[in-house]
Amino acid sequence: MPSTARASRLLRAGFAAMLAVAVLLPPLGASAQQPASRELPDVADVVDKVIDAVVYISTTARVEAKGQMPQLPPGSPFEEFFEEFFKKHGGEGNNPLDPHRQRRQTSLGSGFVIDPSGIIVTNNHVVEEADEIFVTFNDTTRLKAEVIGRDSKIDIAVLKVKADKPLKAVKLGDSDKLRLGEWVIAIGNPFGLGGTVTLGIVSARNRDISAGPYDNFIQTDAAINRGNSGGPLFSLKGEVVGINTAIISPSGGSIGIGFSVPSATASPVVEQLRNFGETRRGWIGVRIQQVTDEIAEGLAMGKANGALIAGVTDNGPAAKAGLKAGDVIVRFDGRDVKEMRDLPRVVAATPIGKSVEIAFLRGGKEQSAKVMVDRLEEAEKQAALDKPAPQQAPAAEQPGKVLGLELSTLTDELRKRFKIKDTVKGVAVTGVDRDSPASEKGLQPGQVIVEVAQEQVASPADVQRRLDALKKEGRKSVLILVANADGELRFVAVAAR
Incomplete structure (x- = not known):
């Protein structure tokens, strides 16, 4: 029996050790050094501080209406009936038979006040071509606005309203200090619903979405929808770090990919529009x-x-x-x-x-x-x-074939066929082999080779001579300067076969 008692004591000690291990070990699949949990930020205080500066913009514009009388067989008894009906009930400017008939089109967007005197920032596309612009504030006050300046290149417009008291305003912060993963708040007027707050993070910076020449958008997963355009993207300090401008969405609704113009890009433009009514770029x-x-x-x-x-x-x-x-x-x-x-x-x-x-x-x-x-x-x-002066076309030369390109000197006939401007000089591309290196780089008939390896060319023979020289130098590719029919230039590197 002593051995039995000893076994019992060992068993109890084993259970105690197992319990101690169970308390000390992390849950299954968790790290042994699990960091303290991090809660979502409480943004209620920030929203309370800034929401009165966010406005909701509605515009109206007159656009040409596409309407016409139903198509009926000639001589049909209904033809005269419909024509008389539309003339009688269409009203002035609303007759579907009038090719200049117009209708009123409305659109919605967002914006924010940056000066208590009534200066408001929004997107240019929100107010572009609008006949009337109205701004609604968080307390439902509705004021008429006028555009004091706009810039289509970064899609910014500055508006002015006349208020009978100083307005709540917010300031543009420094978007250059934003870090990936930082929390941001979007407030706007999605689908005309009014003051809507969404929370997300900075997903990426310096995004180029081919919207303009100065693209460097902030990408965020804070929900942005139609109607949010022109609204502010806030930091947790309550400063505007971006102007919500675009989304990527197959459905038209938010899928967590929204883009904002950084405040660092917008600030100098806003100042120029306020001071001069136009931009002054270098x-x-x-x-x-x-x-x-x-x-x-x-x-x-x-x-x-x-x-x-x-x-x-x-x-x-x-x-x-x-x-x-x-x-x-x-x-x-x-x-x-x-x-x-x-x-x-x-x-x-x-x-x-x-x-x-x-x-x-x-x-x-x-x-x-x-x-x-x-x-x-x-x-x-x-x-x-400026209007370009016409240039004398060079004498015609027999076409040649280089790098899979059919080439010819530029003649009046070729300029007419491909609508090439008189100011464009070089060697015309009249054909491209489908499987050639040039075809892979997008060269097409109607384009003009201006330079080969940074030397001007005027004939197919010039192109061939430059190519031969480059091959002797051991070059694997040849750099070609190509112009389109309007004279716009680009460089193309083609394998020197």
């Missing part, structure tokens, strides 16, 4: 494109970075400074240009009239130049006024 007169690995190899660059100049505006700041097509801008006014889309934003934000230093690569070597920044809007107006 401009240096270059057309640029992305540097791919193949283009980098064709330009003898070590790695793909910077903004490749595809064309230079005649007598523009860059042209006066000596920059030309094929140069790659890698720094602008001391700021690195890591990729193409960095350059338009930094140039646009540069004060007009400032002399800046540009670092660029030419022939694989870095050089620098001083450029005087001009005004974009003035350049756009001038470009619209």
